[in-house]
Amino acid sequence: MNFGFTDDQQAIKRTAREFLEARYPLATVRALAEDGRGFTDGQWAELVELGWPGVIVPEELDGLGLGALELVVIAEEMGYALAPSPWFSTTCAALLLVAAGSSEQQGQWLAPLARGELRGTLAVWDEHSGWAPDHSEVELSPEGTLSCVKIAVPDAASADFLIVSGADGRHWVVERSADGVSIEPEEAIDPTRKLFRVALSGAPAEPLQLAGEALTGAYATIVTLLAAENVGVGQRAMEMAVGYAKDRAQFDRPIGAYQAISHRCAQMLLEVEGSRSLCYWAGWALAHEPETGPRAASMAKAYAGDAGFRVAASALQVHGGIGFTYEHDLHFFLKRAHANAHAFGDSRWHRDRVAELAGV
Amino acid sequence: MDLTLSPAEQAFRDELRGWLEANNPGREPAGDEAAFEFRRDWQRKLNDAGWAGVSWPKEYGGRGATLVEQAIFNEEVVRARTPSVANVLALAMGGPTVIAHGTEEQRKRFLPPILSADEIWCQGFSEPGAGSDLASLKTRAVRDGDDWVVTGQKVWTTFAHHAKWCMLVARTDPQAPKHKGLTYFLMDMEQDAVQVRPLRQITGESEFNELFIEEARIPSENIVGGEGEGWAVAITTLMHERATLAFGLQVSVQIALRELLETARETRGFNGGVATEDPVIRQRLTQLMIESEVLRLNAYRGLSAIMRTGVPGPEGSLGKWHWSEVNQSLTELAMDIAGPRAMLSESDHNWSYRFLRARANSIEGGTTEILKNIVAERVLGLPRMR
Numbered sequence: 001m002n003f004g005f006t007d008d009q010q011a012i013k014r015t016a017r018e019f020l021e022a023r024y025p026l027a028t029v030r031a032l033a034e035d036g037r038g039f040t041d042g043q044w045a046e047l048v049e050l051g052w053p054g055v056i057v058p059e060e061l062d063g064l065g066l067g068a069l070e071l072v073v074i075a076e077e078m079g080y081a082l083a084p085s086p087w088f089s090t091t092c093a094a095l096l097l098v099a100a101g102s103s104e105q106q107g108q109w110l111a112p113l114a115r116g117e118l119r120g121t122l123a124v125w126d127e128h129s130g131w132a133p134d135h136s137e138v139e140l141s142p143e144g145t146l147s148c149v150k151i152a153v154p155d156a157a158s159a160d161f162l163i164v165s166g167a168d169g170r171h172w173v174v175e176r177s178a179d180g181v182s183i184e185p186e187e188a189i190d191p192t193r194k195l196f197r198v199a200l201s202g203a204p205a206e207p208l209q210l211a212g213e214a215l216t217g218a219y220a221t222i223v224t225l226l227a228a229e230n231v232g233v234g235q236r237a238m239e240m241a242v243g244y245a246k247d248r249a250q251f252d253r254p255i256g257a258y259q260a261i262s263h264r265c266a267q268m269l270l271e272v273e274g275s276r277s278l279c280y281w282a283g284w285a286l287a288h289e290p291e292t293g294p295r296a297a298s299m300a301k302a303y304a305g306d307a308g309f310r311v312a313a314s315a316l317q318v319h320g321g322i323g324f325t326y327e328h329d330l331h332f333f334l335k336r337a338h339a340n341a342h343a344f345g346d347s348r349w350h351r352d353r354v355a356e357l358a359g360v
Numbered sequence: 361m362d363l364t365l366s367p368a369e370q371a372f373r374d375e376l377r378g379w380l381e382a383n384n385p386g387r388e389p390a391g392d393e394a395a396f397e398f399r400r401d402w403q404r405k406l407n408d409a410g411w412a413g414v415s416w417p418k419e420y421g422g423r424g425a426t427l428v429e430q431a432i433f434n435e436e437v438v439r440a441r442t443p444s445v446a447n448v449l450a451l452a453m454g455g456p457t458v459i460a461h462g463t464e465e466q467r468k469r470f471l472p473p474i475l476s477a478d479e480i481w482c483q484g485f486s487e488p489g490a491g492s493d494l495a496s497l498k499t500r501a502v503r504d505g506d507d508w509v510v511t512g513q514k515v516w517t518t519f520a521h522h523a524k525w526c527m528l529v530a531r532t533d534p535q536a537p538k539h540k541g542l543t544y545f546l547m548d549m550e551q552d553a554v555q556v557r558p559l560r561q562i563t564g565e566s567e568f569n570e571l572f573i574e575e576a577r578i579p580s581e582n583i584v585g586g587e588g589e590g591w592a593v594a595i596t597t598l599m600h601e602r603a604t605l606a607f608g609l610q611v612s613v614q615i616a617l618r619e620l621l622e623t624a625r626e627t628r629g630f631n632g633g634v635a636t637e638d639p640v641i642r643q644r645l646t647q648l649m650i651e652s653e654v655l656r657l658n659a660y661r662g663l664s665a666i667m668r669t670g671v672p673g674p675e676g677s678l679g680k681w682h683w684s685e686v687n688q689s690l691t692e693l694a695m696d697i698a699g700p701r702a703m704l705s706e707s708d709h710n711w712s713y714r715f716l717r718a719r720a721n722s723i724e725g726g727t728t729e730i731l732k733n734i735v736a737e738r739v740l741g742l743p744r745m746r
Binding site for chain 2: 001002003004005006009069242245246253254256257258259261262263265266267269270273274277278280281284285288289296299302303348351352354355358360
């Protein structure tokens, strides 16, 4: 029984923290938030050099061949830095291809993705449906082309291919440059992750080899990564609040000396540490105890979804008026925490899933 | 990271499980005296098999178990629903304090009868005027030759009516700053100068007592840790209280949750369906399952941090606070599931009693407000409020 990271995992965490700190100061985050694409080729090339696109991709397909826990470590640091990057969307595509792609499909899409030559993304939500996968509006023609409208697709305009989800857990690979694919930017609440509206109208599509249950682990990993991002986001927002509470004086003393403020900060720690424990457990279980993985992942997503937003909102309250200004960086963290809470199933959905998996 | 037990840890758990299965005496009888004798017998049985002082060093009659083994022990006894032991405060707090701060003579004198439950201990810390601000306590000890003469009043002293020894913190130097003038004594309860009066609590029972001390005598050799060192010694006691309780507490929440689930499956809600199908109840039950998982994981993370660095990580100080909130929410949900039966004292699984008893969780062993102060000041480094 040991809850600590291995030396390798610690090294990944340290590298990620140092690299992201150096490359994504908040001024850079802010500039990328105001940019339509949200990252530069140079920034992507640096992530490729670290091997991050292929963390989860087997070594024989040019990836690093690591597991869900290593992804969790990176996702937490990405959240802490709030680094705008197509890393998350590309990792989603990688997870689905690893889980459900045929060996040809993996050769065609996954290996180049791991080498950094191609980027992918995942298009899940239909224009008129909620999150339940059995409500899909995707139409498949007898010729095998797809028609649908997907919303809030991350980094779609800069991705080389999209993985599109349909009814019954089926998924298709669609090339971004194919006929019948049109992509429009959406105005996202969180400007550090670019979202797009993807309209397919008879677009050529290739079905992934496996469907349904085969993808359970991949989706569980995706929600764990969002939860882990919220751990990093919450940690950073808490640090900002604590720092401010030490510096800012009112009524002749630092506001952090007042229990109305200090107890708020203690509550932040409770929720951030709780989220962190659940995420590490989920990451570990997805790699080593698959029967527990999906339940742990939904627990992490439900808890960290709520906690990430609450911590950021509470940090904003500690900052008072200055925290409400666009000038201050805190709102970027609040917005990411909020968006993550609603992506890939909100907390209510995941609690309901936990109930189902636990046989309540 | 490896969240499974090592073969050695597994063997430890299996041996313990087997022993508990064969020796668990079951439910304790009603009535304070009968229950106490039952708990004393149970502790002696544990001690004879070497399970009473699991974490204590072997030279003092303990098993010398690792931290993980202690955690396993605390989990397994709760899981097996064994009775409590008679000398719970001495085993969890008093003994470890004597081991850490006592002299070799004190260890030899006091530790064996703790393990055998021949001498029961109670804790004389809180006073009517000194609760959260413990260091402001007023009970006074004045030197008289080789003895100290103690006068004052203590409150919330669990087990005082059975106790032979009291872990007593008293003021020995009223001139010193309030944290400096305190001394930690072991006071003999068997003297007329110490009067015990039971305190009736909101559940109707009397777990706690008031202690009236009128010129009680304590020999100097019963000072633990030295004159004027009482605060540091008391902190050791309190840290043991919070650290060792975490594992038992998180398992007790898991068991309570299982029982609540049983209740919910058998209870009809206001719409006529079983409570588990009510979407709001379902959400609240699941949130509690998640929170109880957080309690479990934080306890293990804290343990790993202690093993790695020698000191508890920040998550360690959160456990007792978080547990009290979870246990209160859990019993409140039980009352909501009970519907109109929530007005009655009798209920399945004793929920009405547990609901009332849970109100003390956020007060006993450090109020939530004090624990938040500790987190804010010592973990987050926020300025002190004073």
